Amino acid sequence: MAESLGVGIGWRPEIDLTVERLRGVDFVEVIAENVRPDRLPESLRVLRARGVPVIPHGVGLGVGGAEPPDPDRLAHLAACAEALGAPLVSEHLAFVRAGGMEAGHLLPVPRTREALKVVVENVRRAQDALDVPLALENVAALFGWPQDEMTEAEFLGGLVEATGVKLLVDVANLYTNEVNLGLRAVDALDVLPLSELAYVHVAGGHSHGGVWHDTHTDHVPDEVLAILSELCARVDPPGVLLEWDADYPSDGALQSELDRIRKAAARD
Template sequence: MELGIGIGWRPEIADAVEGLAGVDWVEAVAENLCPGHLPESLVRLRQRGVTVVPHGVSLGLGGADRPDPARLDHLAACARALSAPLVTEHIAFVRAGGERTASPRLEAGHLLPVPRTRDALDVLCENVRIAQDALPVPLALENIAALINWPDEDMTEGQFLAELVERTGVRLLIDVANLRTNHVNRGEDPAKALAELPVEAIAYVHVAGGVQKDGVWHDTHAHPVGPEVLDVLAGLVSRVSPPGVLLERDDAFPPQSELAGELAAIRDVVRAGAPPAPARSTRASASAAHAPRTGARQRLALAQTALLSALVAGTPVPYGFDGARLRVQARALAAKRADIVAKVAPELPGILGDGYRPAFLAYARSRPLGDGYRRDALDFVESLLAGENGTDGVPGAETRRRLARWWKERSGARPPGRTTRFLRGLVRAA
């Protein structure tokens, strides 16, 4: 299916997206949608004939566990509600631990890279086939950006993706900004990756902005698309005419005119570099399925749990990893978590002012993300008022009273533990 030029639909820019000329399709984050109550903006776009593609971010197909049936059901429901021609996800893991490793369940709150090893590929292929069987439309998977390298990898990114396609028939969502990121952060040549890819399997392409700091490229989706990313796009479209190209923006949203300008720049690159379109089958032929080799899931689970624990719980750096680079990744994860909690609970930055971010980062160093970001906000306030996690508590009686009142209004009914009883005493005192 030919999609054309599109843009990522986000609630913050819904009006701008509706008013942009020349937008053929949009992509919406599946986890932010309720299939039975779609945002009115998306409904209006669908009524105008604009294609909407659900884009998942939490399935974790690259993880050691089999895909969560509830998450697959949600993704399938989004596809049906939107009459989508396909759905997309990421080649990544987002959680680890649990029963398989006899350790606490850990959530990254972010997409983390899968090791390019035979074990990881076997597990990924089986997980992809499970997902394909559960979805009513074709699945396409996106390459991700990474700050870290796994030690002892067997394949390049292009080789890994090519074998994934051969074994499963899955389509690819190629993010050229992520290829650029991996060039800076991991020393990987985008041209080589593109040369090794089965370009006929590309369903569409992502383009996004980022920023380089201290020799590290951060794939922010909050900066304009730079010439270095457009150069990678030009390299791709010189090899194949992708069915669709989409601009992503997730934060620091610019005016509509700037979005229009970025779309125009993308359109110019696509038109200038497009070769004759090759014949394209609707689905790549998959080789015979086979189960992961004995122990592959267990070995992958242990490796991913050790890495994620080092990133979010402060445990030792696993053997073979670059400790300095892991610290950069850990800080990036904590900063992203602080930003999301600030959006979920905007009152907290208002109460704490400039002290919000350092206090949250101190809390996050020893308290991994647990049961979602709303629970995270409550736990953060509990830790502040209890003086836990190496903090000195919250200065000022009035600030403590405001935080205690905020916590009480949102905590809901649950069995009162030690911290709860302590906080209730603070509320009574306030």
């Protein structure tokens, strides 16, 4: 199990001062592609000076593709981790590009044995380029590949066993996949190697046309918090972090969301 982080929030430049003011922010996460290691935002320097851990969270590495991870992207993640004094780096188990063309989304990886071999090698390359542990996040999906031979939880389990990579479990993504694909979140929790959990993501979204969209722009549904509680009944997560990426509410609303998360994660 990773080191204890507590309850946190995704740092965004639009809410930098809010994040500094919120009560009980134990750690933050910053999108790695949005920062320069040699010119960190003042707010992140303030938080670091307070002893708040800052985790770089990548969205473009693409360990789920057939091509090896780009060395420049890996070097940037490593530089971010060093500049921030980060305890780890996180990314997604996702397919994002092929042949130089960007998908524009975090797409699910074909969950076959052959694909697992490729992803294992990609993850090992990433681990070799980083001086801190790497954690990979499960993604929200609108479809599954017809050739899938295993569930995402089984795929992640095989990846953890082969590489020792840590897990970033996004319970909002589990909820998305339950609503859109009929994949029960509790079944995933029963299979995921939660002993290798680094931290947890929680976020809100909305339903449109019977499809759940994981937008990170609304309050966290009770159903997502229920999945968080199910996870916490199985393991004491090192950290739980709220993601909110646009349509930012008041400071009080964000504080309320953190309080709801803390309550749902409490092990009574």
